[in-house]
Amino acid sequence: MSKNVYLPYAATSEKAHIKSMVQYRKMHNKSLESTEQFWSEIASQFHWETPYDINNFYSYNFDVTKGPVQVKWMEGATTNVCYNLLDKNVRNGMGDKVAFYWEGNDPEDYSKITYKKLLEEVCRFSNVLKSKGVVKGDRVAIYMPMVFEIVIAMLSCARIGAVHSIVFAGFSSDSLAERMADCKCKVLVTADSVYRGDKLLNIKSLCDIAMDKAKNFGHEVSTCIVVRHLPRLYRSMNTSNGTNGSNSDIIDLHSDVPILNITLNDNLTFSVPWTDGRDYWWHDEMDDVEPSCYPVWVSAEDPLFMLYTSGSTGKPKGVLHTTGGYLLYAATTFKYVFDYHPGDIYWCTADIGWITGHSYVVYGPLANGATSVIFEGTPFYPDNGRYWSVIEKYKVTQFYTAPTAIRALMKFGEEPVKKHNVDSLKVLGSVGEPINPEAWLWYYQNIGKERCSIADTFWQTETGGHVITPLPGCTPMKPGSASFPFFGVKPILLDESGKEIEGVGEGYLVFNKPWPGIMRTLFGNHERFQSVYFSKFPGYYCTGDGARRDEDGYFWVTGRVDDMLNVSGHLMSTAEVESVLTEHPDVSEAAVVSRPHPIKGECLYCFVTPNHGVTFTPKLSSELVKKVRESIGPFAMPDVIQHAPGLPKTRSGKIMRRVLRKVAVNDREVGDISTLADEHIVEELFKNRPEKS
Numbered sequence: 001m002s003k004n005v006y007l008p009y010a011a012t013s014e015k016a017h018i019k020s021m022v023q024y025r026k027m028h029n030k031s032l033e034s035t036e037q038f039w040s041e042i043a044s045q046f047h048w049e050t051p052y053d054i055n056n057f058y059s060y061n062f063d064v065t066k067g068p069v070q071v072k073w074m075e076g077a078t079t080n081v082c083y084n085l086l087d088k089n090v091r092n093g094m095g096d097k098v099a100f101y102w103e104g105n106d107p108e109d110y111s112k113i114t115y116k117k118l119l120e121e122v123c124r125f126s127n128v129l130k131s132k133g134v135v136k137g138d139r140v141a142i143y144m145p146m147v148f149e150i151v152i153a154m155l156s157c158a159r160i161g162a163v164h165s166i167v168f169a170g171f172s173s174d175s176l177a178e179r180m181a182d183c184k185c186k187v188l189v190t191a192d193s194v195y196r197g198d199k200l201l202n203i204k205s206l207c208d209i210a211m212d213k214a215k216n217f218g219h220e221v222s223t224c225i226v227v228r229h230l231p232r233l234y235r236s237m238n239t240s241n242g243t244n245g246s247n248s249d250i251i252d253l254h255s256d257v258p259i260l261n262i263t264l265n266d267n268l269t270f271s272v273p274w275t276d277g278r279d280y281w282w283h284d285e286m287d288d289v290e291p292s293c294y295p296v297w298v299s300a301e302d303p304l305f306m307l308y309t310s311g312s313t314g315k316p317k318g319v320l321h322t323t324g325g326y327l328l329y330a331a332t333t334f335k336y337v338f339d340y341h342p343g344d345i346y347w348c349t350a351d352i353g354w355i356t357g358h359s360y361v362v363y364g365p366l367a368n369g370a371t372s373v374i375f376e377g378t379p380f381y382p383d384n385g386r387y388w389s390v391i392e393k394y395k396v397t398q399f400y401t402a403p404t405a406i407r408a409l410m411k412f413g414e415e416p417v418k419k420h421n422v423d424s425l426k427v428l429g430s431v432g433e434p435i436n437p438e439a440w441l442w443y444y445q446n447i448g449k450e451r452c453s454i455a456d457t458f459w460q461t462e463t464g465g466h467v468i469t470p471l472p473g474c475t476p477m478k479p480g481s482a483s484f485p486f487f488g489v490k491p492i493l494l495d496e497s498g499k500e501i502e503g504v505g506e507g508y509l510v511f512n513k514p515w516p517g518i519m520r521t522l523f524g525n526h527e528r529f530q531s532v533y534f535s536k537f538p539g540y541y542c543t544g545d546g547a548r549r550d551e552d553g554y555f556w557v558t559g560r561v562d563d564m565l566n567v568s569g570h571l572m573s574t575a576e577v578e579s580v581l582t583e584h585p586d587v588s589e590a591a592v593v594s595r596p597h598p599i600k601g602e603c604l605y606c607f608v609t610p611n612h613g614v615t616f617t618p619k620l621s622s623e624l625v626k627k628v629r630e631s632i633g634p635f636a637m638p639d640v641i642q643h644a645p646g647l648p649k650t651r652s653g654k655i656m657r658r659v660l661r662k663v664a665v666n667d668r669e670v671g672d673i674s675t676l677a678d679e680h681i682v683e684e685l686f687k688n689r690p691e692k693s
């Protein structure tokens, strides 16, 4: 074994589900060699209304040349995910167990909800959805802050067989409109507003704009249900004097507070735009329905949810996950990757609007009957110690966050951490991008006190759950390596010609066999599903990432091999940003590349060629930054807009992006540029860099 290996803490190993690499290998082999047996033992812990057939447990085709690509697990069996997450746990005596602690943006604002109460609220909201005409298979869009109601809305969809399509509430109205029109949602569930740090965001008015824009795409949302979140916050702001906040046991979800024009204080009135006949207050609707609702039994291969992820051609892809396989996979990865044991308090900081929030705030934890924290705020409010104070407050045992957050918090040194007791921690997770060894070590030493295992989890929206990850208490860790495959997963590295690389080497990261949680299709576009993921190497699912296998067999994910960028763990395509830039009337052409960034991991560096006769000015530059921010979302804000009198193109017209990446970092070793139509442009671009370094 090479140097720089961190062995798991012995006391954790003793109690871990998987105690050694020998045990891991045994189970991993079984998962690949006796796949049916391995997963059916797990499936047997869940309720199936119609049982699965062990002799027809799963089937797949990954080879486009042999027919349509398809993946099926436990087809023919019926179940209900919501029933397995809530009713089953309540029936097993866990009704009074806390499912979620809620920690608001304001530290004075907190609450909790038990499994029993969650089930009751879900039943009510299921009845609300039914009263609005939602039936099995219908799509319901959700655009919400991190409040209990987002979980309630998701699980209500699952309960009645509707398909939720959550759009992260940091996306612009354009992005929301495009996604709602693509999935043709009947209903949109949202909230009046939310505080992010000290900023108040009126998300209902953003939804109104989006619903209008969706009409331009030919889709009309018939119902919009709005959670009244702001008065709740306002009440706590008003009453919190340090002794008495809104910290009641359960937030009263049906309380009566005046609506519409809400006067927050003497000089601020907050109004919620309203369309009668389309818009309904959540609490009004919830008061009128029964607190019980029989679950709809759905087939294991019926859709559970869809979630959009960026595509390299610009148009977002509606990744579709189904019922049975996703449930097994979210549940199993949660249990082993976080080494979850009853009594643990788990906290994943991801927003529910991303796949991490779906699998590891909602589905995985609830499937295990876990208690988790849902956090509405940011790591920096009211101060930079907020994460550590939340860990201390709830005695969090497993903490799951992103490298970009770790790097941002590292900047403030150890002092904010030292003010809090974080000794409850046992497992630290990382997700979203490769974690650089420096951030890994800081996390390991200062947060984990060299006692915690770090799970650097590699996966994608498409994979449904972790696919390459260390297991706490088991895997010797190498900072920056996601290490070994999860059960049921066999990573393969291919060279450019599609030949499998054995042993040490680097290549395309692909898989030739499905695990239960892999996506089944892109919503409404199976052709695109096949062409994006399965056409480059027939027989293999292509992740779009490159990876290296070292001399000890560890996998190191090296990053995207396609035109995708990963900014603070948010995946986006160069094409989508370029198309926004070129929409500006003064812009003729644009090319976007990623540049390494100390906190965000990567940032957007944009080259812009103005129209003939237009001068490139700081005003144009700031208009473009604003335009990208408004069209996609704040997380997509470019760091640099550079004037490009021309772009480096080959004679066939293809932009040579590697040259632009060199310009972005001011590295003059540009390599061979002899195929460029005009080599001089490269020098021009270096001269035009807006920065000195």
Ligand code: WT7
Binding pocket: 309, 355, 356, 430, 431, 432, 433, 434, 435, 456, 457, 458, 459, 460, 461, 462, 482, 543, 544, 545, 557, 559, 560, 566, 569, 570, 571
């Ligand atoms: C892409 C998927 C999976 C949930 C969050 C992002 C990158 C993610 C890691 C990791 C190296 C990682 C990959 C992947 N990525 N986790 N631990 N090490 N790279 O989901 O938006 O679908 O993005 O994020 O490039 O393909 P996503």
